[in-house]
Amino acid sequence: MSEYLGEFEQIVLLAIARLGESPYGVPIRREIEKGARRRVSVGALYATLDRLEAKGYLHSWFSEATAQRGGRSKRCFRLLPAGFEALSRSKTMLDRMWQGVSIEGGSRA
Amino acid sequence: MPDRPPRLAERLLHRLVPGKDGDVIAGDLAEAWAERGGGRLWYWLEVLTCLRVRLSPNRRVLPDLGRDLHYALRVIRRNPGYAVAAMLCLALGIGVNSSVFSFLDGMYFRLLPVPQADRVVAFDRDGRTPSFWRDYLSIRDGIHAFSGIAATAGRGTFMDVERANFGIVTETVSANYADVLRVKPALGRWFRPSDELPGAEPVVVIGDGIWETWFGRDPRVLGRNVRIEMQWYRIVGVAPEEFQGVSAPIRVDAWVPLTTYPIARAQLADPHGPGPTVSLVGRLAARQTVERAAAEIAVIDARLRQAHPRETLYATPLHVRLFRGIPSPAARRVTRSIAILLTAIAGIVLLIACVNVANLLLSRAAVRRREMALRRSLGASRGRLLRQGMAESVILALGGAALGIGFGYATDRALALWMPPSIPLAVLRGIHLQMNWRVAAITAALALVCAVLFSLAPALEGSPVELVSALKSDAPTSRGRRLGQRDLYVIAQVALSLVLLVATGLLLRALQRIERIDPGFATDHRLYVRLFAPDPDFTPEAGTRLFTRLLDEARALPGVRGATLSFDVLGFSDSACVSPSRGPSDGHASINVVEPNYFQLMRIPIVQGSNFSPYTQPVLDTPKAIAAGSPPLDIIVNQTLARRQWPGRDPIGKVLWLGCPDGDPQIAARVIGVARDSKYIALDEDPTPLFYASRRQLWWNGYFALILHTAGDPAALYAPLIQLARTGGPNLRTYELGTFDDVIQSSLWRVRWQARLLGAFGLLALALSVVGLYGVVAYSVAQRTREIGVRMALGAQRIDVQWMVLARGLRLTAAGIAAGLALSASATRFLRGFLYGIDPLDPTAFAAAALAWLFIAMLASYIPARRAARVDPAISLRYE
DSSP states (O other): OOOOOOHHHHHHHHHHHHHOSOOBHHHHHHHHHHHTOOOOOHHHHHHHHHHHHHTTSEEEEEEOOOGGGTSOOEEEEEEOHHHHHHHHHHHHHHHHHHTTOOOTTOOOO | OOSOOOHHHHHHHHHHSOHHHHHHHHHHHHHHHHHHTOOHHHHHHHHHHTHHHHHOTTSOHHHHHHHHHHHHHHHHHHOHHHHHHHHHHHHHHHHHHHHHHHHHHHHHTOBOSSTTGGGEEEEEBTTBOOEEHHHHHHHTTSOTTEEEEEEEEEEEEEEEETTEEEEEEEEEEOTTHHHHHTOOOSEEOOOOGGGGSTTOOOEEEEOHHHHHHHHTTOGGGTTOEEEETTEEEEEEEEOOTTOOOSSTTSOOOEEEEGGGSHHHHHHHTSTTSOOSEEEEEEEEOTTOOHHHHHHHHHHHHHHHHHHOTTOGGGGSOOEEEEOBSSOOHHHHHHHHHHHHHHHHHHHHHHHHHHHHHHHHHHHHHHHTHHHHHHHHHTTOOHHHHHHHHHHHHHHHHHHHHHHHHHHHHHHHHHHHHHSOOSGGGGGGTTOOOOOOHHHHHHHHHHHHHHHHHHHHHHHHHOOTTOHHHHHHOSSOSSHHHHHHHHHHHHHHHHHHHHHHHHHHHHHHHHHHHHHHOOOSSOOTTEEEEEEEOOTTTOOHHHHHHHHHHHHHHHHTSTTEEEEEEESOBTTBOEEEEEESSSSSOOEEEEEEEEOTTHHHHTTOOEEEEOOOOOSOOOOBOOHHHHHTTOOOEEEEEEHHHHHHHSTTSOOTTOEEEESOTTSSOOEEEEEEEEEOOOOSSOTTOOOOOEEEEETTTBOOTTEEEEEEEESSOGGGGHHHHHHHHHTTOTTSEEEEEEEHHHHHHHHTHHHHHHHHHHHHHHHHHHHHHHHHHHHHHHHHHHHTHHHHHHHHHTTOOHHHHHHHHHHHHHHHHHHHHHHHHHHHHHHGGGGGGGSTTOOTTOHHHHHHHHHHHHHHHHHHHHHHHHHHHTOOHHHHTTTO
16 A cells, blocks of 8 residues: 555554553543644544554454443554554655755754 | 533434444543543533544444345345245335336336437427428528438328238338438338439338238348338338337337328429428437527527418427427327326335235234344344344345336236227327336335335334343233234225225226217128328319219128218217308317218118108219309208207208308208217217218218128128229228227227226235235234133134134224225225216225125135134143
8 A cells, every 4th residue: 555644643553552552542542642742532533543444554342341431341442564564654754755854943842 | 420421412422423332432531521520511522523433434334234234134044935925025016116117207208219319309389290391391401409300290001011901100201310310220221312302212111010020020121012002112121129200109110201102292292382291300419408409499480480470380389308208298198197097006006015015024023022132132222123124124125126127027018918009099009118227226216115114114113111021921012002003004905905996996887887888870790991082182073983983892892781981980070160040150060971871871760850862962062062052951960969959849951050150151051850879989978969961962071981781700801892992093092991899999998908907906906915914814813822722721612713813804804994995985086087977986886896805804814713713722822
């Protein structure tokens, strides 16, 4: 697949990769808010997760309910090899594009 | 946890994201809610963003659907009996409907079978022929919107092939006909411009029907000669099978250049006359639209009206429209009532079939109550089960539709076979029934609608609360309500099929009444040929001499007991203005011009006065001559005219003035006799005023039917009669040839066809409903086996049990019959136009239909009743 990931897709995949141990919705959202410093609505998150799963980058399954969720089940996610590949492809592309580019004033972040 | 997240928002969330995924999101939100300690607005906003999840194309709907279908197929495979029954029911309903749609399609939508048929337009003046040949020639090349316009005039006539003579419909056309339509010949060629030049050799293109019937599809047919209107034509081409001309609904058998056709040639001989009237078809030029063509035609039409202000034909404006189905609105009006009737009946049959399948599914649902309850208690949502049921229904419906198209093909054939074959009655013949994508699409849509309709039935019923009891035992827990729904279905079926039975009964009664109508003249052993000695070719004297000779020679034919001449035959008549005094006429009467022995030969008694004198008197050639002082015309009036003109007085010797004020001068006619009424146009007509004149005194347009009374089979005289007619020379036209019995029969075709059609549909509906009734009664017996066992153990007799079951079937039937009678009473009004005077509430038809249903219901409930009576209490109670 020659397609590159969108920005938010990269963020979501990276969040799952960082969390490792098959995280579910709440930790993923927390990770994004912490790492990317942006607010994520639950609708946007699940729509993107659905899309990534349909593309074959993710695998999801329902796991057991816990009491603090009002007895509701969780949906856990795991990055598939294709997901890693897509991430690295996007990164390679960005790196390539950054070669020889320097921005005056440098990065403030 | 502070307080709960807003319930309404949670509800909305589950709506937006159904199933387990909604649960997951709600769980996530609940955690976040606890973490941030509330925030109703925040919660609402979060829920609203889930719209994105709902609208996301990646929701996994399809995999679920696949699973549904897979499961449905498995269920159906495990119970093929019920699936086959359901599919057959549906196939019948859908098949009938697809055929009716193909009929409607042919009437309203089908394009001509030619390339780029959506560029072909028809011209129309509200059902009247749009133009004269002269004006067609003047306008055809000057219109930019068209790449070409062709003229055509359909005519019924006869064709001779070798020694055979048969009726055909020809289109007499301009030579560019095939070029404009872009229709290719199957064999040979179409016409060239040189074919319509004066003096060109007459050539004909024959249709597939004639090629098949008379030439056995022999390719050497080209170059053979056939005779039309006593003129020889050389066959130069054969039209493709699917092309039936542009005179729908009438199928065209042969095409000839208009300028070579004898009658047209006579009209064209007058250089100042307008020539024959013609219909027009045109093909739009590239990048032109019907609207632009219409605008241009309006201008040309206005110019025509200006150029010929006295031409009444041009008073009605000329329209163009896309050539679809039957292009002429006038012809559509004729077929509309039949189309509506067919659609209504087919709709009822389909409804009954759907109800039947719903009923079947309901009994299946009852059997599967435990399965459903189990699945629900394991967590399947109601919607999930509904979808599952829907998937099963869709599969059944699609199977039914596929079978139905097969059935539809068969009903198409049946409908086509039932269509009347003879020419004057060919209203329906040309509606080529065929399946096409439109019909298939409508069939499929119908199937889907059915599927939704009947899968709703079990869903409506499956109540969510009775899980425990359903799981616990086999025993029906809410029998009252569930059987209530099935009972309603049976009642509806009985009612609907009763409507069809009543309608069939009414039509049969109408047919019976019409068959019993006395035409007022003898029909057995009588045949006729209609002849026409047209004006420019025959003077009245020459015509009269010719008919006198034909009459004398006909009498001399072997096997002929008598012969006569008559202007009218049943279905063909003319009328004149009549008034008791000179001056404005006060009414019309039909006219018949006859040989004096007509009354005797046709057994029409002269009830008063005398017959025409058989002695030859001078021919009074024109009304003008009569007006100029010839002796008055003798006429014989029929009883209706006598009653109308001279109520209560003796009509003999009275004078009647004939002729319309604005036409030829009026002439005086003296009544010498009164003849008994008979039928003139149709058997079901009301008494019609008519007078007879003697052909020895009056020449009327040149039409005569030569009527023979034969000793043996009248059909044996067809050939000698045609031979005789041919001795009249090439200018004497020959029209219909037939026996009077055939004429009577064919005037009944319409009501007979309708009765037969409705009868067939009625039987179908009846069969479907009987299956439904049987199903319900048998099912109730199966359900009540234990109860019956208990009753019998407590001493009930077999007869009691039998009666109990029978009574149940009869109660349902009685309710259905009551509802059906009420429904019929309001529905049969719409049949009035088909009933020929039978009251739409005719008690015989209603009672017969109700009794028939009652009898059939007894039979249908008797079988399960017997089974119930054979229940062995010991066995049925063993499981208690």
